[in-house]
Amino acid sequence: MARTSGKLRSSSSGLFSDRPEVEDHLSLGCSVSEPPPKLQLRDLLDITPSLTEAAGAIVDDSFTRCFKSNPPEPWNWNAYLFPLWCFGVVVRYLILFPLRATVLAIGWIVFLSSFIPVHFLLKGHGTLRKKIERGLVELMCSFFVASWTGVIKYHGPRPSMRPKQVFVANHTSMIDFIVLEQMTAFALIMQKHPGWVGLVQRIILESVGGIWFNRSEAKDREAVAKKLKDHIEGTGNNSLLIFPEGTCVNNNYTVMFKKGAFELGCTVCPVAIKYNKIFVDAFWNSRKQSFTKHLLQLMTSWAVVCNVWYLEPQTIRPGETPIEFAERVRDAISKRAGLKKVPWDGYLKYSRPSPKQMEEKQQSYAAAMLQTLEVDAK
Amino acid sequence: MGNTSSMLTQYDIEEVQEHCKHAFSQQEIVSLYQRFCQLDRSGGGFISADEFLSVPEFAVNPLSQRLLRMLDGLNFKEFVAFLSAFSPHVSLQQKIEFIFKLYDSDSNGKVAFHDMLDVLRDLTGQFISEQQREQVLTEVLEEAGYTKDSMLVLSDFVKILGSSDLKMEVEVPVD
Numbered sequence: 001m002a003r004t005s006g007k008l009r010s011s012s013s014g015l016f017s018d019r020p021e022v023e024d025h026l027s028l029g030c031s032v033s034e035p036p037p038k039l040q041l042r043d044l045l046d047i048t049p050s051l052t053e054a055a056g057a058i059v060d061d062s063f064t065r066c067f068k069s070n071p072p073e074p075w076n077w078n079a080y081l082f083p084l085w086c087f088g089v090v091v092r093y094l095i096l097f098p099l100r101a102t103v104l105a106i107g108w109i110v111f112l113s114s115f116i117p118v119h120f121l122l123k124g125h126g127t128l129r130k131k132i133e134r135g136l137v138e139l140m141c142s143f144f145v146a147s148w149t150g151v152i153k154y155h156g157p158r159p160s161m162r163p164k165q166v167f168v169a170n171h172t173s174m175i176d177f178i179v180l181e182q183m184t185a186f187a188l189i190m191q192k193h194p195g196w197v198g199l200v201q202r203i204i205l206e207s208v209g210g211i212w213f214n215r216s217e218a219k220d221r222e223a224v225a226k227k228l229k230d231h232i233e234g235t236g237n238n239s240l241l242i243f244p245e246g247t248c249v250n251n252n253y254t255v256m257f258k259k260g261a262f263e264l265g266c267t268v269c270p271v272a273i274k275y276n277k278i279f280v281d282a283f284w285n286s287r288k289q290s291f292t293k294h295l296l297q298l299m300t301s302w303a304v305v306c307n308v309w310y311l312e313p314q315t316i317r318p319g320e321t322p323i324e325f326a327e328r329v330r331d332a333i334s335k336r337a338g339l340k341k342v343p344w345d346g347y348l349k350y351s352r353p354s355p356k357q358m359e360e361k362q363q364s365y366a367a368a369m370l371q372t373l374e375v376d377a378k
Numbered sequence: 379m380g381n382t383s384s385m386l387t388q389y390d391i392e393e394v395q396e397h398c399k400h401a402f403s404q405q406e407i408v409s410l411y412q413r414f415c416q417l418d419r420s421g422g423g424f425i426s427a428d429e430f431l432s433v434p435e436f437a438v439n440p441l442s443q444r445l446l447r448m449l450d451g452l453n454f455k456e457f458v459a460f461l462s463a464f465s466p467h468v469s470l471q472q473k474i475e476f477i478f479k480l481y482d483s484d485s486n487g488k489v490a491f492h493d494m495l496d497v498l499r500d501l502t503g504q505f506i507s508e509q510q511r512e513q514v515l516t517e518v519l520e521e522a523g524y525t526k527d528s529m530l531v532l533s534d535f536v537k538i539l540g541s542s543d544l545k546m547e548v549e550v551p552v553d
Contacts (some may be wrong), residue, residue, distance in 0.1 A: 048440065059549075353438050359505075
């Protein structure tokens, strides 16, 4: 009889709430023909695998890493760098910022003075109004981008408005939407925010089309799935832009993509966005700052530089589940933008993991113990 | 947070190193401090249970509640001392001591049948009946020469676990 350690092992990571139960691999280290070795006292008392996992998670975990905003490196102050830096601050706050704020103000005035009349006067002329409003929104986004001195490089064929397609992109900040909207008027699906942002969301997105969802409502998912389907089937709607991560991530990693966008039976066009951190860290750490503060930070930095890649449209392959499809698209986006993949659900930022994952581990321990009883019974 | 190493003076680092009996290098202690500050979002000087549970990898661990009892209210120095059991530079004896402390929830230096049963319950949950759990535990205890009423002390644990190749190490990322 081969000597085996007979250790109790919990199932390793790879845990997502959407996935069906993962098969547990009990490493009792025996082949099928031999009876499993009996558990000894030291096997039961040896809890080191679980302990090591827990301690490992305390020391460093892949989930928290996704939301760590990079602090700006402190400069080495010396006689010439410090005055240079001070000069830079003066330029940024006292020259660039007022200029940018003015540009933004002008943009708002131009936009509102055109949008409001068009919205009410052309009430009867649906398509014409929509077209003008779309153009106005694109214009407004350009104003926004100018207000941060945005240098955005678009790669790949420009998105064309075709029916039965959705666009998915990785999510770093709410400005992702503005960066993409500047080029094409997408319809959006977004979490409603309070304050002036919510107002803006409501007004403008009435024109390009938008779907609301509420993270905190459990039943919301089905309602949203239906709204998504209706939008895609409807004619004359702008293509939907979806951020399947469901939350802002720090542009070094991608979290699990929610399968909602991938089970609609239409083409998925992936878009990868990567911000250049040398100029500013565009990650909106919603736990740390409000959106207003985030925008102000952008407007007092030198520039927002980013790359946008429009990738090849993908359709679900025969025999592929929506989750696998989502993973495949996430792979493509992560590779293009140089992001690392992480097997966690972004919503864990707001809630605890479901008990299912702990139960999987418990189940494998219990199975090992039960096997001992069976061996005795024989 | 990039400036935390300036909040920890050399004196602080050495004090923490003394306290954990040199289980970690000075660089590792600085890394651990950054991690401590990252987890302690409320800035209270200790990591609350809620803040620990916000790490999903920790929250799904069956022993998380038990560990939280040991981690409750620890300041940074004590936090490092807690983690020192997972350092590769620490003796097997110390690791077994840590495991013993985890079992001995009422800290009376003795681990009874019900203590071991409690841990097994955490590990197996609802997937095995209480009766079967007791049965398996009683059997393995008797095989090892103990009875259901035996009270195990640290030296017993050392005897039981000391011969096995105990692997209980965690790597502190140092950038």
